[in-house]
Amino acid sequence: MAANILKNRHVLGWLQAAPLALVLVGFLLAPIVMIVIVSFWGATEFSIYPAFLWDNYEFLFGSPVTYKVFWATFKYAFITWALTLSIGFTVAYFLAFHVRSLTVQIALFLICTIPFWTSNIIRMISWIPFLGRNGIANQTLISWGVIDEPLEWLLYSDFSVILAFVHLYTLFMVVPIFNTMMRIDKSLLEAARDNGASGFQTLVHVIVPLTKPGIMIGTIFVVTLVMGDFITVRFMSGSQRANVGRLISNDIALLQYPSAAATAVVLLCTVLIVIAILLRFVNIRKEL
Amino acid sequence: MRTGYDLELVHVTKRYGNTVAVRDLNHVFAPGSYVCLLGPSGCGKSSTLRMIAGHEDVSDGSILLDGQDVSTLAPAQRGTAMMFQNYALFPHLSVRDNVAFSLRMKGVDKVTRHKKADELLELVDMTRLADRLPAQLSGGQQQRVALARALVTQPKVLLLDEPLSALDPFLRIRMRAELKKLQRELGITFIHVTHGQDEALALADEIVVMNNAVIEQAGPARAVWATPVTEFVARFIGGHNVIALEGGKATVRADAVTLADQGMAATVTAVEYQGASVAVTTLTEGGDEVLALMPEEQFFTSPKSPGDAVKLAWDEGRLHRLRA
Numbered sequence: 001m002a003a004n005i006l007k008n009r010h011v012l013g014w015l016q017a018a019p020l021a022l023v024l025v026g027f028l029l030a031p032i033v034m035i036v037i038v039s040f041w042g043a044t045e046f047s048i049y050p051a052f053l054w055d056n057y058e059f060l061f062g063s064p065v066t067y068k069v070f071w072a073t074f075k076y077a078f079i080t081w082a083l084t085l086s087i088g089f090t091v092a093y094f095l096a097f098h099v100r101s102l103t104v105q106i107a108l109f110l111i112c113t114i115p116f117w118t119s120n121i122i123r124m125i126s127w128i129p130f131l132g133r134n135g136i137a138n139q140t141l142i143s144w145g146v147i148d149e150p151l152e153w154l155l156y157s158d159f160s161v162i163l164a165f166v167h168l169y170t171l172f173m174v175v176p177i178f179n180t181m182m183r184i185d186k187s188l189l190e191a192a193r194d195n196g197a198s199g200f201q202t203l204v205h206v207i208v209p210l211t212k213p214g215i216m217i218g219t220i221f222v223v224t225l226v227m228g229d230f231i232t233v234r235f236m237s238g239s240q241r242a243n244v245g246r247l248i249s250n251d252i253a254l255l256q257y258p259s260a261a262a263t264a265v266v267l268l269c270t271v272l273i274v275i276a277i278l279l280r281f282v283n284i285r286k287e288l
Numbered sequence: 289m290r291t292g293y294d295l296e297l298v299h300v301t302k303r304y305g306n307t308v309a310v311r312d313l314n315h316v317f318a319p320g321s322y323v324c325l326l327g328p329s330g331c332g333k334s335s336t337l338r339m340i341a342g343h344e345d346v347s348d349g350s351i352l353l354d355g356q357d358v359s360t361l362a363p364a365q366r367g368t369a370m371m372f373q374n375y376a377l378f379p380h381l382s383v384r385d386n387v388a389f390s391l392r393m394k395g396v397d398k399v400t401r402h403k404k405a406d407e408l409l410e411l412v413d414m415t416r417l418a419d420r421l422p423a424q425l426s427g428g429q430q431q432r433v434a435l436a437r438a439l440v441t442q443p444k445v446l447l448l449d450e451p452l453s454a455l456d457p458f459l460r461i462r463m464r465a466e467l468k469k470l471q472r473e474l475g476i477t478f479i480h481v482t483h484g485q486d487e488a489l490a491l492a493d494e495i496v497v498m499n500n501a502v503i504e505q506a507g508p509a510r511a512v513w514a515t516p517v518t519e520f521v522a523r524f525i526g527g528h529n530v531i532a533l534e535g536g537k538a539t540v541r542a543d544a545v546t547l548a549d550q551g552m553a554a555t556v557t558a559v560e561y562q563g564a565s566v567a568v569t570t571l572t573e574g575g576d577e578v579l580a581l582m583p584e585e586q587f588f589t590s591p592k593s594p595g596d597a598v599k600l601a602w603d604e605g606r607l608h609r610l611r612a
Contacts, residue, residue, distance in 0.1 A: 190343050191376035195390035195441065196364030205392070209380045 032268070039261035048257055056262035066247075066263075070270070073243040076158075076233070077226045080165040084222050085215065087166065088173025092214075093207070095174075096181035097189070109178070112171055124164050124235050131155040131163075156238035164236045169225055173218035180214030181207070216282040220275055227271050294319055295340070295445050295477060299349035300359075302335045309335040311501040312349070317445075317479065317494075322471050324488035324509075325481045327498035328524065333481045334449060336498070340479065341370040341447050354444060364390070369443035373450045375434035377422035384409065384418040387436045408436040412470075428459045435470070446471075448480040452487060464491055485525050489513060497521050517611050529578045530610070537610045542567075544606035545580035547592065551601035554578060556592050570598060 005011055042051040060066050091112065099105045115123055130136045131154040138150040153159050184207065192202040230245030244267045251260035295317040302310040310332040317323050325333040338344040340351055342363035351359040358366040377386050384405045385392075391401035409415045412432040422430055431451065438446055451467070452460045468491050471478045482488055488495050489509050496506040497520075505512055505521045516522035519530050522539040529540050531552075547568065554570035557577075566587040568580045578600055592598060 185374070185376065187372045187374060187376040188378060190363075190370075191372055191378070191437075192389070192393075193343070194341065194363045194370045195393060195437070196362075197389075197393045201393050205389075206378060 035261045035264050038258055039265050041258040041261075043256055043258045048255075056258050057266075059259065060262050060266060069242050069244055069247050072241065073227055073245075073267075076162065076165065076243060077223050079162050080169065080226045081219060081222050083162070083166045084170045084173040085219070087170050088177055088218060089211070089215070091170075091174050092177035092181055092211075093203075095178055096184075097207075112174060115167070116171065120168060121231065121235070123168060124232055127160065127164055127167070127236065128155065131160055156236070156240055158237070158241060160236040161233055161241060164232050165226055165229070168232065169222050172221040172225065173215075176217040176221070177211055177214040180211050184210050212282045216278060219278060223274060223278075224271055227267065227274075294352070294354060295479075296352040297336075297340075297349070298352060300336070300339060300346055300351060301348035302332070302339060302344060303347045308501050310339070313503060315496065315503060315506060317477055319477055320475045321493040322468065322478045322491055323480065323494045323496060324492035325479060325496050325498060326483070326485060326488040326524070327504075328483060331498045332501040333483075333498045337370075337447050337449055337479060337481050340445070341368055342366050343370070364393075364441070367444040368447055369438035369441050369445075370447045370449065371431075371434050371438045371451055374454060375422075375430045377430055377433055377437070379422055382419050382421060383414060383425070383433050386422065386433055387440050389437065390441050404440060405436070408440050409433075411439070412436045427455050428463055431455070431463060435467075439474070443476065445477045445479060448478060450481055450483070452482070452484075460487075467491065489525075497524065499524070515608060519610050522610060527581075529576070531572070531576050531578060531607075532574050535609075538607050539610055540602050540607045542579040542581040544602045545578060546582060546586070546601055547580060547590075547598045548601035549599060551599040552578075554598055554600050556594050556596045556598055558594055559592065568592060568598075570600065572600070 038048075039056055040052045040054070042049050042053050042055065095105055095108055099108060128135070132138070133150045133152070133155070135155070137154055138147075141147045142150070188206055188210075189202055192206050197205065227243075228245055230243065230249045233241055233243045233246055234249075244263060248260045248263050248267070251257070251263065297313045297315045297317075300310060300313040301308065313336060325336060327333045335344060339346050339359075342358070342361065346359045349359070350357045353367055358368075363370070378389065381389065384402060387405035387408050388396075388401040391404060396404075406415065406418065409418050412435050414429065414432050414436065417425065417429060422433065425433065431454075448467070452463055455463060464487060467478070467480070480488075480491060492509045494507065495509050495512045497504045497512065499520050505517050512521065513525060513527075516525055516528060516539060519537055519539075522528040522530050527542050529542055529545065531538055531540065543565075552572055554572045556568060556570050558567075558569040560567040560569075561584075563584070565581050565583055568582060568587070570578050570580065572578055580600065
């Protein structure tokens with residue numbers, strides 16, 4: 001009897017799909033559903049209670065702080081995206097088209113990953129002695145006579161936040177772009193040259209269009225990472241700047257879970273909308 | 289005749305480090321002819337083509353086109369165009385935009401370049417697929433697009449790097465007829481690299497056989513086939529027997545060899561029925577393998593089996609000596 005049930009191909013199919021489905025339900029869907037439910041709960045100064053209230057969303061959308069913080073989040077995401085893209089594209093281009101030997105390519109690629117041998121936090125914090133008021137950067141610039149007094153904006157500013165983001169996330173741009181570039185048939189570049197394209201024209205008319213899927217995947221990585229981040233903003237701005245992630249973490253610190261959940265839901269929707277817009281532009285399916 | 293778009297190689301040499309890929313090539317390609325560079329892989333034929341195209345630097349020597357030294361010019365300024373082995377069509381551009389690519393690079397406006405591209409597509413009979421992407425085309429269709437793209441630059445010399453090797457045998461025969469027809473219509477020089485001797489014989493006005501970085505023999509297709517000058521050419525071109533005789537090696541065509549009452553003693557090793565003819569492989573006492581390609585009726589008047597002793601005969605006039 002049991003053996004017969006197992007032989008039924010529908011049962012077998014469901015069984016094969018079950019492990020992944022269970023993992024996704026348990027670790028992705030259920031927590032999100034939970035957050036959505038909690039975002040409608042009520043809260044007092046000292047307790048939270050189950051309910052179905054729009055208070056959290058009303059407060060969120062009624063507060064000017066929300067818009068400011070979302071604006072700051074977009075700003076960080078956009079500037080970081082622009083910088084990681086230009087650096088990432090250049091590095092990937094160099095690796096894919098200028099380095100001829102595969103061994104050197106692999107070696108240089110591994111060098112790119114060296115920063116990832118330490119944790120995020122350590123990589124972030126190591127900027128502090130470098131950028132600080134009496135840090136290496138300021139001291140060097142003063143000793144060269146470039147500046148007379150220390151630059152204040154080096155640390156605990158938008159500059160340092162974005163610098164840390166770029167440092168942390170450029171590799172997420174390099175890898176997918178490099179991967180796409182390696183799949184470009186080298187004879188296409190020769191064909192472009194044969195057809196009279198200059199180096200720059202080849203870049204614009206052949207390499208960039210063919211690299212778009214990689215650029216898009218890198219963009220999704222960087223945008224979602226930056227929009228969901230809170231720790232980098234906190235450390236590198238010395239708690240003087242805010243983004244949505246920090247809004248949520250502050251609410252949690254104050255045990256305002258329903259409010260935090262509401263902000264999280266809005267952030268999740270925002271990120272999903274951004275990705276949906278990005279996917280309208282480029283079809284990444286053939287890269288996956 | 290030294291007129292028109294003459295292409296001349298003068299002491300052309302290509303070195304990669306210590307290896308010599310092409311050694312001191314001298315050759316004049318007659319204008320408006322279909323030339324096949326024939327040779328085994330690694331003989332330097334592709335390097336030669338790529339040097340003419342400008343995709344490899346010339347280590348020594350020069351390449352003259354139409355009286356001008358083009359060996360240091362960029363590929364697009366030479367008056368040559370190349371058709372790549374895998375066609376190298378831009379996958380993100382439609383057929384029409386692929387053909388119009390070089391015009392776009394020159395800054396020709398969209399209407400003009402599309403009109404020109406459509407003319408070329410008309411020439412290769414691809415007008416109705418002009419809006420497709422390369423991935424939506426068959427191999428033969430892709431090749432036509434690649435041809436149109438190469439020809440849109442109005443080259444004096446079209447360079448084809450093993451253009452038929454990616455096609456299936458049936459399509460290969462059809463496309464080679466089209467290549468030949470196109471060349472005759474356009475009247476420009478085609479230089480076609482191939483390792484297939486049947487392809488070379490079918491297409492070429494002139495065959496240039498290369499081996500070990502040098503030209504072994506160059507000449508009209510019939511001359512190369514009728515009188516191979518070296519053992520390599522005789523063996524590579526096929527259909528020839530190389531026999532060691534006193535005073536050097538000689539070659540005789542397989543279809544000139546018959547089994548007779550008198551002649552060179554040999555033993556039959558294999559018999560293969562091929563329809564109109566029968567291929568009899570024999571081993572001479574000297575240790576040479578000799579193939580006799582005999583008409584069917586002639587063989588079956590006195591059939592032989594492997595192991596039989598036979599005498600090989602040919603007209604003296606059909607035998608000719610090879611250069612050592």
